[in-house]
Amino acid sequence: SMANISLCGSCNKGYKLYRGRCEAQNVDSERSEQFMSLETELDFQDLELRYLLQKMDSRLHVHTTFISNEIRxxxxxxxxxxxxxxxTLKSNKNRVEFIHMVIGMSMRICQARNTTLDPSFFVYVNPxxxxxxxxxxxxxxxxxxxxWEKTRLQNSQCFNWTLLLGNRWKTFFETVHIYLRSRARLPTLMRNETGQGPVDLSDPTKRQFYVKISEVQLYGYSLxxxxxxxxxxVQQVNQSYAQGGQFYSSSSVMLLMLDIRERINRLAPPV
Incomplete structure (x- = not known):
């Protein structure tokens, strides 16, 4: 009929028939970039990343806010x-137009001489x-x-602790929570102490347990x-589905959403 004169009966290769119109079957990556940019000039190879992290290259520094009620x-x-x-980045207040990737972390920890401590870290990521x-x-x-890789600084009781996630394990982050607890064999008289009081550097029986963290740094970039x-x-896809469009899943917008989801899932945390 004249009402359907503009509708297609079939489509060329690379296109799908959707409600009488031909639409691209493969999603244009440039369209995805309009929603979320997942490519950056800081996408280095792992060997390059390792070298830059060892040099603590400022291009990879992520400027975060340090928060702790227990450590200075x-x-x-x-x-x-x-x-x-x-x-934390507090991006929900300051930089809502960016998401952030973490590719590495470093800490500088100084310990007393003849220490029996073995620092242990538990890291929790809020993406x-x-x-x-x-x-x-x-x-x-x-x-x-x-x-973690531990390297002792020359002529010092300080160590650089470095974690390189690289391209395989890099992931989104908003806040990184670090829990530190040291494994040590404690003298019987010290097992019931709370460890919450001020440190006493003049007491040699306790001084061996003290440490200080002089620097904590995250490495990554923003997208x-x-x-x-x-x-x-998303609202456009929902409206199409609510209106009963049985072929809505092949629409270009839905394909675009699926493409973005797949690209994000590649950066999901390990199971």
């Missing part, structure tokens, strides 16, 4: 009981601003996941993100 940087403390510190239910714990050394455009696209 460059000040000795007793780590025999769990201490917590966080590095986006929101509840902790979205977060996950870094499984150091499991299923190929990297471990542009358009939340309004993505929200609008």
């Amino acid at each position: 940087l460059d000040t000795f403390f007793d780590p025999r009981w769990r201490k917590r510190m966080s590095l 986006f601003s929101g509840s902790h239910s979205e977060g996950w714990s870094m499984p150091f050394g499991e299923h190929g996941y990297p471990r 542009r993100f358009n939340p309004d455009l993505l929200r609008s696209a």
Whole structure:
């Protein structure tokens, strides 16, 4: 009929028939970049990343806010009981048009001479601003996941602790929570102490347990993100489905959403 004169009966290769019109079957990556940019000039190879992290290259520095009620940087403390510190971007207030990737982490820890401490870290990552239910714990050394690398500084009791995630394990982050607890054999008289009081550097029986963290640094980069455009696209798909469009799943917008989801899932935390 004249009403259907503009409708297609079939489509060329690379296109799908959708409600009488031919639409691209494969998603244009440039369209995905309008919603979320997942490519950057800082996408180095792992060997390059390792070299840059060893040099602590400022191009990879992520400027975060250090938060802790239990630790002050460059000040000795007793780590025999769990201490917590966080590095956060607070992007939900300051940089809502960006998402952030972490590719590595470093800490400089100084210990007293003849120490019997062996620092142990538990790291919890919150990928986006929101509840902790979205977060996950870094499984150091499991299923190929990297471990901390410890390097002693020359003529010093300080060590650089470095974690290189690289391209395989890089992931989104908003806040990184670091829990420090040191493994040590304690004298019987010290096992019931709380470890919450001020440190006493003049007492040699306790001084051997004290440490200080002089620097904590995250490495990574930021990617542009358009939340309004993505929200609008999701609403468009929902409206198409609500109106009973049985072929809605082959629409270009839906294919675009699936492409973005697949690209994000590649950066999901390890199971």
